[in-house]
Amino acid sequence: MPKLLRVNMSDRTATFEEVPKKYRQMGGRWLTSSLVCDEVPPLCHALGEENKVVLAPGIVTGTAAPTSGRISVGAKSPLTGTIKESNAGTSFGQKLARLGIRAIVVEGKPKEKGRFWLLRITKDGASFAPADAWLGQSLYAAVPSVLAQHGNPSSAGILAIGTAGENLMAAAGISFNDLSGRPSRYAGRGGLGAVLGSKGLKFIVVDDRGTPERELADRALFDEGRKKLAKALTEHAITKPKGALNTYGTAVLVNIINEAGALPARNFREGRFEGAAKIAGEAIFAGNKERLGKDLYNHACSPGCIIQCSNAWHRPDKSVHTSCLEYESAWALGANCGIDDLDVVAELNHLCNDYGLDTIEIGGALAVAMEGGLARFGDGARAIELLHEIGRATPVGRILGSGAVVTGRVFGVERVPAVKGQNMPAYDPRAIKGIGMTYATSTMGADHTAGYTIAPEILGVSGKLDPLDAHKTDLARTFQQVTAFLDSTGHCLFIAFAILDIAEGFAGVIEECNGALGTRWTGDDATRIGKEIIQMERGFNKAAGFTPAHDRLPAFMAREPLPPHNTVWDIPDAELDRVHGA
């Protein structure tokens, strides 16, 4: 029987419960958001004892479904004050799923301040151990040490928060192991690492040794579905082996978005960055080739991924400098800070991973601080120093670690490109209107992954739209709904490229779910379920005090034209309010 593991940090108990009937078809974001909505008071303090962190693998996570190794993390966010779901690709969720655990609910708060714990989960149960020995340590040092002491490095997955989470910083992410055991896979956004920090839970080690395959309601149907999806992924130019993502990683977008005039440079002052080509996916590929003497294609973040977009950047001595260097990170720590040196960007990225930080929020905070005069745009050495300040939790480090909005408040900066407290990712909404509608209306704050309209607006996936065209209300709605469903299946959002263009691939996803759950969903159910999830999340946000007035971009974007298109943000409020209804 699938279980729900309830972990109470007030009294340090871990209890397995039967999954209530209403949750049995749910996984991923659907389940995290449902549990948060059912159990967390919307007006609680995000770092208070009433908040809960929910971890849930997707509906097909832990099966042979391709590219389905996502784990969702949900809570009330200390960064945004909204409900939050952030997911990561890692074997951690697959192991959890194979242990029959549909969700972990972490609740309560230790009476004693400053102590931290480790939770170990195996087929025999769950138990706690002190984690104080690793406090203040680099995650790259701590994680192997924890695994050596409490897990089997070959069969264990690990969740960890870094010093940022220990210090309750709102830009603290949650790291998961990659396939080399590195703490490099992040549920980065929304400060969920700080919520775990407030609960004194620093590590979760999960070992699925001795567990059988996941049970499926209709294995034949499931197999049919996963094969269709695998075929689509293997054929699509973006997702296929040695395709765009496998070769250049997500940073393949740097040149594309720069060309489109929508790569935010220097805290969203410009839409093109003169150093873009130097931090692009092509530059990573070429740089690795030069340093390693061979073509290096990317690797999977979790077993069973066909896309394999996870890259690594190497030092001149051939050692790995950082993995993974995503498009968002290369932009946030590069173009957005005016930095064009890949070795500097890689170091900043590594430090974010090592201290347990969201690269997007930190890049945003650095850029806002630069705007406020704390450093010069382009000063990589100073940016590295500032990252260490965050790691040491000095006052200036704590400011930056609190994210871009707090940094803006502290330094009196008006130009903070955030929605609902979260810094925008790497697409300027003045130059790509649909993604701006996603930023404005997502339940999560500014979040490209909530409805990646870049696919049609820039990449020509499922047709090609003019990024400057303003009529994207239906697009923003549909993309957010389908995404909420995909985030619940456990599939990586990147399967969207293939299943939007190849209908059989989408049919395959539905068949996988039906095969796993015994349901009879059709394609329409994906939209229906997605819509339900979003409306439920909006209900939480409404009770937490959010209104249509929060579904807006910052005022300066309606005033300040963005070069090179010299366009402003001009989507009428009424259209934003039509995305999800009033």
Add this chain to the structure above:
Amino acid sequence: MPKLLRVNMSDRTATFEEVPKKYRQMGGRWLTSSLVCDEVPPLCHALGEENKVVLAPGIVTGTAAPTSGRISVGAKSPLTGTIKESNAGTSFGQKLARLGIRAIVVEGKPKEKGRFWLLRITKDGASFAPADAWLGQSLYAAVPSVLAQHGNPSSAGILAIGTAGENLMAAAGISFNDLSGRPSRYAGRGGLGAVLGSKGLKFIVVDDRGTPERELADRALFDEGRKKLAKALTEHAITKPKGALNTYGTAVLVNIINEAGALPARNFREGRFEGAAKIAGEAIFAGNKERLGKDLYNHACSPGCIIQCSNAWHRPDKSVHTSCLEYESAWALGANCGIDDLDVVAELNHLCNDYGLDTIEIGGALAVAMEGGLARFGDGARAIELLHEIGRATPVGRILGSGAVVTGRVFGVERVPAVKGQNMPAYDPRAIKGIGMTYATSTMGADHTAGYTIAPEILGVSGKLDPLDAHKTDLARTFQQVTAFLDSTGHCLFIAFAILDIAEGFAGVIEECNGALGTRWTGDDATRIGKEIIQMERGFNKAAGFTPAHDRLPAFMAREPLPPHNTVWDIPDAELDRVHGA
């Protein structure tokens, strides 16, 4: 003809306009809130060019009405994000009124960053001068120097922002001169000093030499009214000469509120402070007597005040250490930080005045930072150091200068006793329920002056209520409405003690207004006008994204009992929503 002075800092123009008809009966808060509602987009950035600062003397300010020297300052607040009105007692507003200026509207924003200006207003007009020479200076040094250069110390009033405002800190207040020319009278709350800072306006010097008396519609009626009010003020035990306020200042409340178990100690952990008697009004009186060798009664903050509650604390060498040391300041910088040494509290108060800071918000921020481990409760020397950090705008200083909520976010502190971003003043709502309803439902964030139910709940003014009784919905409504009216007349809120107990005094206030304006208001109009003001302000806040979910106290107060009564905050949400209606 009464005028409106529009000051545009984008192009540095100052234009006198006719007062539009709809504003002609308005003054003080009524006028500032009306102009803000009419001219400021609710979703603008508080430090952006679209925000405006409105200064308005009250309806009878500048006349012979007793205790009517208030000037209201309004804007969208960078601290709360709500509309804000903060008022101060000073001759500044009286001079403005005598010059026939009903309001100054400061708008726009200089293109050039880092430059600051002075505005000089006389009967001959308004003109600008550079103020850069005084940047970064102590206000106690700058203000006399400005007056020597640009005004006539004997006839000029001066508004000034300090380094806190220059540095755009959300706890920056706006200082006005007292009758000795000191920058000690503050429109402290809501960070309005930062809004002026964002506009590059550092000083306003107003000189009313050569202006006649204010014109009044019916001088005989007015005189009748002011005499009634003067009589009430002269008779009431709290407001009369050598009465409670004139003898002990507002700090007379320290022992009273401590006795009631509602004096928040150490960041609202306890309702009694063991050092209360050492920082109380009685201790100030006794200490001054010991150091000066005589009884020292308090002085007026503006000409024509009967109450005269403004005190000064003297050093052993008889020099003035700080003026005025209010109850709120003695508490915020004393009990709330665990500090019981009057000389330390006086120094902290002086530094707040000197750097241009709201003492309540800074005391709150210090206490939250102490909670977060930045200093020990009670460590006065460290608190003084931290005040200087704010003055120097170091990173830690900028955090504190951003107020308690940001300080809490940066240091990961859950226990932040704030509503709508503003730290609570010196009454713990768990022990005095009515004032908690005011904190929750005020349009201004946690603000005791928005509806001072302490009068009946503690002081026995207009009857005596049990502070722990929870049935105060009507009380909280009526008090907020009447207060909004009083804040529009230009009278000090402290006349409320007398006019609540002495009906003739209240009648006198209405007659003063009718005499000044030619209106035929009755007592009911006070409530009607007050209600209109509040509903208008709530309209602004609603458009700015505020909902009933923001009319709440922080979650920890519903969970954590406050000694000695060991009561929690338990007013039902539905009652809070009934205060002003949904």
